[in-house]
Amino acid sequence: MQNILIVLTSHTTMGDTNKPTGFYFEEMAAPYWAMVDAGHEVTIASIKGGAAVHDPSSLDPDPTKRPAPVERFIEDATAMARLADTPAITDIDPMDYDAIFLPGGHGTVWDLPDSAALAGAVGRIYDAGGVVAAVCHGPAGLVNARRADGRPLVEGRRVNSFTDSEEEAVGLTDVVPFLLETRLRELGAIFEAGENFTPHAVRDGRLITGQNPQSSDAVGAHLIEALADANAKARAS
Numbered sequence: 038m039q040n041i042l043i044v045l046t047s048h049t050t051m052g053d054t055n056k057p058t059g060f061y062f063e064e065m066a067a068p069y070w071a072m073v074d075a076g077h078e079v080t081i082a083s084i085k086g087g088a089a090v091h092d093p094s095s096l097d098p099d100p101t102k103r104p105a106p107v108e109r110f111i112e113d114a115t116a117m118a119r120l121a122d123t124p125a126i127t128d129i130d131p132m133d134y135d136a137i138f139l140p141g142g143h144g145t146v147w148d149l150p151d152s153a154a155l156a157g158a159v160g161r162i163y164d165a166g167g168v169v170a171a172v173c174h175g176p177a178g179l180v181n182a183r184r185a186d187g188r189p190l191v192e193g194r195r196v197n198s199f200t201d202s203e204e205e206a207v208g209l210t211d212v213v214p215f216l217l218e219t220r221l222r223e224l225g226a227i228f229e230a231g232e233n234f235t236p237h238a239v240r241d242g243r244l245i246t247g248q249n250p251q252s253s254d255a256v257g258a259h260l261i262e263a264l265a266d267a268n269a270k271a272r273a274s
Contacts, residue, residue: 039135039264040078042162043069044126044155044178046144047085052212059090061142063250064172066106068138069116071257077264079119080134084148084155086125092142095250106253131158134167136264141173141199141250146213149178156181163190163243166271168263172238172247172256173199179246180220192225195241197248200230243267 045060065081072079083089097103103111110116131137137159139149149155159182163169169190171179176198182190201218204210222228231237231248238247238255243263247256 038076038078039268040080040133041072041136041138041260041264042129042131042134042158043079043081043138043140044149044158045081045083045089045123045140046142046148047083047087047089048144048147049090051143051209052147052214054212057093058143059092060095060140060144061173061250062091062095062107062110063104064095064142064175064253065140066110067104067253068140068170068172068257068260070106070109071254071261072138075261075264080129081119081123082126082129083123084126084152086123086128089120089123092144095142126152126154126158129154129158131161132165134162135267136168136170136260137162138260139171139175139178141171141175143174143209143213145174146177146215146217149175150180152178153181156183160184160190166243166267168243168245168260168267170245170256170260170263171198172253173249174217176221176246177217180224189224189226190244191221194226194244195229195239196221196226196244196246197229197231197237197239198246199249200233202230203233203249206233
């Protein structure tokens with residue numbers, strides 16, 4: 038069993054619009070169950086703490102139309118209790134965790150980059166040999182993370198995220214504070230985009246990134262594999 042930290046956005050309004058946002062449910066739920074089913078211990082935190090708010094567009098009102106991991110999460114009292122009362126990232130000791138995972142949702146591009154505590158946690162977990170994973174807009178939490186040598190965590194690493202093309206397709210290019218693909222490229226990342234709204238996830242050693250909600254399962258699978266590899270390496274050393 039390894040300890041994994043999930044960090045959710047606490048931002049609930051889409052820029053200057055009145056459109057609500059938050060974390061994207063499938064991007065949290067699918068990897069969550071991959072971790073739990075593999076026997077790992079999961080903590081769900083958020084930027085501000087308290088109840089974590091999902092993007093309403095990520096939860097179909099018809100339960101029969103929801104992805105199976107989402108409906109499973111909603112039907113699980115323990116899982117839902119974790120969402121109802123999350124610790125703030127400032128109250129988390131990153132050295133208690135073997136991995137950190139950042140689900141998306143448009144809220145992330147507003148508050149994840151501005152959290153010094155999150156940037157520090159990502160960098161410290163990675164430098165300690167842990168796994169860092171993010172999906173869709175979740176890599177917004179990587180843009181200010183640094184390695185111990187001061188270089189951007191993503192510099193020279195293969196990554197992806199919600200693409201500039203996908204942002205344009207959903208009509209939010211002029212709403213979001215920055216375009217995530219562009220920012221990652223500016224930081225020196227080797228960006229590998231897939232086709233719009235199709236599953237695509239990239240694993241570069243202990244760094245895992247996925248492109249969109251459709252990539253959530255693949256990110257979860259890569260995360261479990263990377264944890265197993267890190268554990269095997271630690272046992273061999």
